Amino acid sequence: MSEYPFSEDVPAIAWSQLTPERARVEIPQAIERAKAAVAAICAVTEPTYDNTFAALESSGRALAAGWQRLNHLRSVMDSPELRAAVNELLPAVVSYSSSVGLNPELYAVLRRASQQPWVAQLSPVQQRFIRETLEDFRESGAELAPEAKQRYAELATELAQLGRRFGENVQDSTNAWEYVTADASELAGLPESVREQALQDARAKGYGSESAPQWRFTLQFTSVQPVLTYADNEALRERVWRAVGTKGTGKYDNAPLIHRLLKLRREQAALLGYERYSDYVTRRRMAGSGLHALAFIDDLHERVKPAFLAEQEELRRFAEQQSGRPMPVMKPWDIAYWTEKRRRALYDVDSEALRPYFPMSAVMEGMFSIFAELYGIRFTERPTTCLQPGETLPEGAVEVWHPEVRFYEIHDVASGEHLCSFYTDWHPRESKRAGAWMDALVTGLPPMAGQPRVPHLALMCGNLSRPVGDRPALLTHEEVETVFHEFGHLLHQALSDVPVRSLAGTNVAWDFVELPSQINENWTWECEALHRFARHWQSGEPIPDALLDKLLAARNDGAASFFMRQLCFGKLDLELHTHTERWEDADIEQLDRELLADYRVPTTEQNSSMLRAFLHIFDGGYAAGYYSYKWAEMLEADAFSRFKSEGIFNPETGRDFRRCILSQGNSRPAAELFRDFMQRDPDPTALLRRCGIL
Numbered sequence: 001m002s003e004y005p006f007s008e009d010v011p012a013i014a015w016s017q018l019t020p021e022r023a024r025v026e027i028p029q030a031i032e033r034a035k036a037a038v039a040a041i042c043a044v045t046e047p048t049y050d051n052t053f054a055a056l057e058s059s060g061r062a063l064a065a066g067w068q069r070l071n072h073l074r075s076v077m078d079s080p081e082l083r084a085a086v087n088e089l090l091p092a093v094v095s096y097s098s099s100v101g102l103n104p105e106l107y108a109v110l111r112r113a114s115q116q117p118w119v120a121q122l123s124p125v126q127q128r129f130i131r132e133t134l135e136d137f138r139e140s141g142a143e144l145a146p147e148a149k150q151r152y153a154e155l156a157t158e159l160a161q162l163g164r165r166f167g168e169n170v171q172d173s174t175n176a177w178e179y180v181t182a183d184a185s186e187l188a189g190l191p192e193s194v195r196e197q198a199l200q201d202a203r204a205k206g207y208g209s210e211s212a213p214q215w216r217f218t219l220q221f222t223s224v225q226p227v228l229t230y231a232d233n234e235a236l237r238e239r240v241w242r243a244v245g246t247k248g249t250g251k252y253d254n255a256p257l258i259h260r261l262l263k264l265r266r267e268q269a270a271l272l273g274y275e276r277y278s279d280y281v282t283r284r285r286m287a288g289s290g291l292h293a294l295a296f297i298d299d300l301h302e303r304v305k306p307a308f309l310a311e312q313e314e315l316r317r318f319a320e321q322q323s324g325r326p327m328p329v330m331k332p333w334d335i336a337y338w339t340e341k342r343r344r345a346l347y348d349v350d351s352e353a354l355r356p357y358f359p360m361s362a363v364m365e366g367m368f369s370i371f372a373e374l375y376g377i378r379f380t381e382r383p384t385t386c387l388q389p390g391e392t393l394p395e396g397a398v399e400v401w402h403p404e405v406r407f408y409e410i411h412d413v414a415s416g417e418h419l420c421s422f423y424t425d426w427h428p429r430e431s432k433r434a435g436a437w438m439d440a441l442v443t444g445l446p447p448m449a450g451q452p453r454v455p456h457l458a459l460m461c462g463n464l465s466r467p468v469g470d471r472p473a474l475l476t477h478e479e480v481e482t483v484f485h486e487f488g489h490l491l492h493q494a495l496s497d498v499p500v501r502s503l504a505g506t507n508v509a510w511d512f513v514e515l516p517s518q519i520n521e522n523w524t525w526e527c528e529a530l531h532r533f534a535r536h537w538q539s540g541e542p543i544p545d546a547l548l549d550k551l552l553a554a555r556n557d558g559a560a561s562f563f564m565r566q567l568c569f570g571k572l573d574l575e576l577h578t579h580t581e582r583w584e585d586a587d588i589e590q591l592d593r594e595l596l597a598d599y600r601v602p603t604t605e606q607n608s609s610m611l612r613a614f615l616h617i618f619d620g621g622y623a624a625g626y627y628s629y630k631w632a633e634m635l636e637a638d639a640f641s642r643f644k645s646e647g648i649f650n651p652e653t654g655r656d657f658r659r660c661i662l663s664q665g666n667s668r669p670a671a672e673l674f675r676d677f678m679q680r681d682p683d684p685t686a687l688l689r690r691c692g693i694l
């Protein structure tokens with residue numbers, strides 16, 4: 001066993017050694033080692049770059065790695081033991097993290113070092129790291145009075161604990177609901193793949209038998225979305241819709257946590273001299289201020305609103321005509337159902353008919369081939385093993401945390417260098433949090449001072465359709481987009497070539513970080529790209545052109561409604577963190593209705609507020625930052641226009657994107673990187689034009 005399995009920089013992690021018991025030993029040890037490293041910096045009398053800024057960057061790396069790996073396991077293999085360990089260790093980790101930014105001796109040494117003549121001789125990246133580090137300290141309270149520093153540290157600890165509780169409430173309330181039925185008539189309209197998944201889920205929980213089948217539905221997205229979209233049984237749709245509203249309610253009520261989080265965030269920002277929490281968050285991002293970000297959302301809302309209202313009225317009329325009954329106001333559990341019916345009627349496209357052409361393995365292989373060609377890289381899969389107690393790792397195998405996890409390596413074609421390794425974990429489990437995400441486990445380094453390259457280590461996770469029976473995982477087109485999206489984040493990390501870890505990979509301005517991920521989604525809408533991997537899982541036949549034509553023709557169907565849904569999230573987030581004093585004590589349901597009155601069409605009733613389960617802003621790092629999805633979409637729509645004009649497989653364009661964007665991390669301001677690639681500032685109309693709104 002390794003002495004420090006949680007925190008060592010290794011090409012692959014010994015997951016079976018990462019136990020709650022080991023975490024309780026190693027995380028406190030890592031804190032003490034980090035404290036000693038900081039104390040050594042504080043004692044520096046003759047500052048150099050290596051004994052100040054470089055030393056600080058490495059001081060907490062072991063702790064950060066260990067804490068991240070523990071929380072990753074909590075996200076993908078949740079258990080009472082893991083949850084207890086995380087909650088037990090959280091206060092000490094947050095306390096240490098806050099103490100670094102609030103350490104007056106440390107800040108004094110760093111400021112003195114930043115004023116030394118040798119700074120001018122450093123590389124531009126090292127000079128930027130110095131500037132960014134000092135800004136981080138200022139925003140962490142380094143210049144506060146002693147009493148204010150103590151309060152800041154208390155706030156950081158409580159905010160972390162509240163966020164963790166919020167996420168646990170969402171996960172627990174999601175797992176608390178199920179609906180099991182033995183009545184096959186309730187399944188009318190559901191695709192066969194959905195029925196089989198519900199049957200398999202019921203069997204796994206001990207419901208039904210081969211002679212007396214039962215079907216189980218849950219609040220996992222892969223269960224909810226098909227029911228609301230396809231189920232002819234209105235009672236089933238209503239039942240599931242109402243169940244979605246139970247997330248973060250009742251026994252798991254998140255409303256008090258929301259109120260407390262907003263108050264504490266406002267207080268935290270005020271301590272640092274900011275009128276608004278959103279200003280505190282966005283000052284060093286492309287938006288520059290909370291009001292500017294909110295104006296961006298409001299401007300898009302005004303541009304999209306006419307198309308949105310027209311779409312919703314067309315949908316209402318269609319539902320009324322098809323149902324043969326008056327429908328002056330639609331029921332909320334009918335919207336997705338009639339949207340799909342209308343899409344089929346207008347474009348003759350059946351989302352489920354696409355599934356057989358998107359087996360997970362083929363999607364991955366096709367995606368690899370596209371970006372290998374564009375960026376000059378190659379991919380290799382390695383054998384994996386999920387070790388059980390007492391087992392040893394087979395020679396040549398890589399250990400993983402679950403049998404479904406896969407492991408890959410990326411090498412540069414020209415140099416042969418090993419750039420990155422990564423894990424994938426694509427299917428839902430009750431022990432796994434919702435959503436899809438990418439994370440870096442080890443941030444690598446380019447060759448320096450005669451030392452070879454240190455490869456990155458990363459992961460991609462999701463909750464996508466799983467294999468059913470003898471069939472492989474067959475994805476919806478939306479799920480294919482998700483895979484490409486997360487892979488964009490991963491490539492941003494994998495192709496990073498920055499010599500300072502803190503500025504490498506996805507450590508960029510938050511409203512820039514989604515550019516590499518969202519631009520990847522475009523290849524899932526290009527016929528040339530789809531022909532590379534969209535093949536029937538049984539026959540191997542390519543997806544028929546007629547089916548592709550229907551998919552592409554329907555691309556912008558409902559685009560304004562989807563656009564407005566994203567604006568809803570951004571509006572709620574920014575209003576709460578910009579005009580906090582107006583909303584922090586308001587009833588959650590009332591503020592939701594008031595803030596989004598102009599963002600929704602009337603329905604017969606409204607579910608509980610999406611805020612109660614809004615993980616992104618309360619336990620996901622996106623507070624005052626959800627607007628960044630639309631901001632980055634504006635950037636990527638514009639950037640992809642260059643690929644469209646020069647060729648979506650053009651290796652010269654791909655190499656430019658790798659050189660200008662993917663390799664740069666935060667080594668330069670985001671606006672400069674974009675200008676390097678496009679030779680101009682972004683054009684916001686490109687997004688509206690692509691969506692068919694302009």
